[in-house]
Amino acid sequence: MRATYPTLISSTKILNIYWQVLTRIEKEMGRRKPHFKKKSNAGENQGKDTRKPYENIVKENDKFIKYYKTQNVCNEEEWDQFITTLKTDLPATFRITGSKEEAKKMLEIVQGEFVQECLNQDVDGEKPANIAPLPWYPDKLAWQLELSRKDIRRSEAYFKLHNFLITETENGTLSRQETVSMIPPLFLDVKPHHKVLDMCAAPGSKTAQIIEMLHAEGDDVLPQGYVVANDIDNKRCYMLVHQAKRLNSPCMAVINHDSAILPNLLETLPDGDTRHVQFDRVLCDVPCSGDGTLRKNPDIWMKWTPANCLHQHVVQARILRRGAELVTVGGRLVYSTCSLNPIENEAVIHRVLSETNGALQLVDLSNELPELKRSKGLETWLVGSKQLEFYNTFDEVPHKWRTVIRPQMFPPKPEDKEKFNLNRCVRILPHQQNTGAFFVAVLEKVKPISFKETVTNSEAEFDGPSSEASQQTENVNNSSKREHEDNLPSNQRKKRRFEGYKEDPFVFFNDDEAVWPDIKSFYQISDDFDPKCLLTRCHGGKKKNIYLTSPAVRDLVLQNQHAVKFINTGIRTFVRSDNRNMKCAFRLAQEGLESIFYRMGQDRKIQIPRDDLITLLLNNDPQKPPVISSLSEVVQKQVENLSPGSCILIYKENEGGDNSLILHISGWRGTQSLRCYTPLPSTVHLLRLLGGDVSKYTVNKFKKPESEPQDVEETEISESNVKSE
Structure with missing residues (x-):
């Protein structure tokens, strides 16, 4: 017994440690833990879901x-x-x-x-x-x-x-996307050369809209600018990635950080020095009480209290202030909420305008989007307590409420109204054009906010930051970060280290990357393409997916991945396809095709007529692809001497006309066959553009069934779980 007793104790400890680790892993991975129902004497309703269906909610408060x-x-x-x-x-x-x-x-x-x-x-x-x-x-x-x-x-x-x-x-x-959610990016006025920061980006509909504007010119040159999409919630960052990746842009990066304390990001200058990134455009679509979304979230009718706005105001002001520090002089900053409350809207704008001493000014939007029905921002409002007691000034607030109600929440004095121009803010009310409620304010930065910012920017612009100044700035940032973490309770400091998924590394190509010569030779990629902008998500082993970023995004990742957590960047461009009949081990991915198309030679590009393309799309089965002999002579001649492997199918409609349509599609040339290498949603989309029959890929519940069953594969396309704002 003496020999086994310590062993039993040790085993128990091991089991406890194992259970703790398993619990932590499940928590980090967002998995549902096993639920063991406990007996309770608290009544039959203990543990039951008391939520009501939307149709049963009484819309009164x-x-x-x-x-x-x-x-x-x-x-x-x-x-x-x-x-x-x-x-x-x-x-x-x-x-x-x-x-x-x-x-x-x-x-x-x-x-x-x-x-x-x-x-x-x-x-x-x-x-x-x-x-x-x-x-x-x-x-x-x-x-x-x-x-x-x-x-x-x-x-x-x-x-x-x-x-x-x-x-x-x-x-x-x-x-x-909800109607009012489309407004802030339009007021942001993004151009292809702009560096854009979306501070509270999830779920990502506005980010996707910004990416569209960045690529608006649609030529074969990548935009010089980029979009950095940030969110504090690690899990929501992956929803953001899902939304943004549909746009197939190499000029986008998703990061995970508290936007109120977002660190200064670094970028490399042409002479090799570094400086702090100053963004041309910043979007602050901040967290809010959300009572402007009552029409799509009716449960707010039951939950709404006047105290909701008081808890949000300070956080919103901190985020907006940080956004103002990160935007460049002459740049534009858009602040928006889906709240009706002036404490979360005009009060936040007034507070930041006051604290920045004339560095920011509200932009008059009366001539922008003239057909958009709107109301002017409020210039006076009251601050209410939880019991709906209203106060005109902070002096009227009882002592018991002064930790919740702050002086900065009150409107400007009557003599200062013209100084702040809060009527330039935009309020969208539901009845004006059948939408949700929304608030938007556009700020322009007319001068640096602080002396420190003036020194840093001037040094970076003319001489580049000296090593001493850079070191001092870095020391200040590190010191403030440590000070912030030291002020947190120990359990919160621990949580910051462990929360969220562990990301795979971002490993960019070197000059002597082993797989690059074969890829370059096979696809005849021009010498002006920089392979250093390609990356993988692993240090060793076989490279399965190769992603492409723009040069500016590559520099951003390399300079800052030690300071912020990068969740995602780049678009999949090459995919490993170990096929014995293929001279190159990588095929072209549809997602990154447009970004590399104009850097490729002509040998693996096939001009394809409409009827042939429809045939390939309708028979896009890798097990039974269309044989080349079944296609037109135009296609047969082009692929006659083409070696097996990945290729590009090019379709041109009304070339040179007003509505010329050009499609670039990833294809595969087999030994005796040719097919499109596209996912199902892309296949359906291309068929629609070409006027092809898409009934094979959809279910029509209104169509009467045939008297005899047909052996036709029906693919029901289920509703996407994409959350829109």
Whole structure:
């Protein structure tokens, strides 16, 4: 017994340690832990889900009504319409994305094939659903449709439109996004050469919109600018990656950090020195109480209290202040919330304007998006307590509330109204154009905020930062970071080290990368392409996926991956395909094709007619690809002497015309066959552009079944779980 007793103790300790480690891993990976129901004497409702379905929620809250009526968020004559609209369901909206030519083609399909069918519906004598483009969004590329689930179930045309939105969203050619969420990026006014920071980016619909603007010129040259998308929530960062990656941009990076204390990022100058990155555009779409989303989140009616805004104000001001420090002089900073509350909106703007001593000024937006209906920002408001006691000044606040209600939450004095111009802020109210509620303010930086910023920028611009100045700045940053962490409780410091997923490394190519000579030779890639912009996510072993970034993003990662956590960057461009008939071990990925197309030679590019391309897309089965002899002579001659392996299929429609459409598609030349190497959503999208039959890839529940079953594979495309703002 003496020999076994210590062993039993040791085994118990090992089991305890194992259980603790397993619990930590499950927590970090976001997995659901096993749930063991415990007996309780607290009643039968103990542990039950008490949440109510949306249709059973009573959309009333007396405190909400009293609070916002007191704040005068809308005119008295519009109040009833404002409240009535808040209690109705929110219409669905979507944007058409992609290159200019492809977007025009998609717009034709939306207007012709789907919208007209829906507008001609007359089911059970009811009026057709209201489907129309947003009048203020450029080029009719954003649409709003008042379509309920009941409508989708009762009409084949509505069901087809619903399926179309799902599949095209998965492909990235459409983005399902709330109307008011589209406004901040438009006011941001992004150009291809801009460095853009999205400080609170998840779930990513605005980030995707910014990426579109960055690539708006659509030529064969990568934009000089880039987008850095940040979010404090590690898990939401992966939702952000999912949204942004659909745009296939090598000029984007996702990072995970607290935006209120985001460190200064470094960039390399042409002479080899480094300086702090000053962004041309910064978007601060900050966390908020969210009462502007009542139409899509009805449970807020039950949860809303006046105290919600008081807890958010300080965090919002810190994020906006940090954004103001990171934007360059002459740059534009957009602040937005989905809240109606002036404490989260105008009060935050007023606070930061006051604290920055004239370094920022509000931009007059009256001439921008003129067809957008809006209200002016509030210049006066009251600050309310949890019990709905309202105060005009901080002097009126009782001592018991002074730790929650702060002096910076109050409006400017009457004599200072013209100094701050808070009426230049934009308020979007639900009843104005059938949307959610939103707040937007655009700030321009007219001078540095602090002397420290002036010194740093001037040194970087003219002489480059001296090593001594850089070291001092780095020491200050490190010291402040340590000081911040030292002030945290020990359990929070521990949590910061362990939370989130452990990311694979970003390993960029060197000059002597072993796999590059074969890739370059096989695809005849030009010498002006820099292979150092290619990266993998592993240090050793076989490289499975090779990703491409722009030179500016590569430099950003290399200079700053020690300071912030990079979640994702680059687009997949080459994929290992160990095929004995292929001279190169890597094939071309559809995602990165556009970024490398113009750096490739002509040998592996095949001009393909429309009918042949439709044939390949309809028979895109790797087990039974179309044989080359079944295609036109035009294609057969081009592939006759082409060695097996990856290739590019090029389709041109109305070349040189007003709506010329050019498609570049990843293909595969087998020993006797040719096929498209595209994922299912891309296959369906391409067939739609070409006017091909997509019924094989969709399920039509309105079609009567045949008398005899046919051996036809039906692929039901389920609804995407993409969250839109």
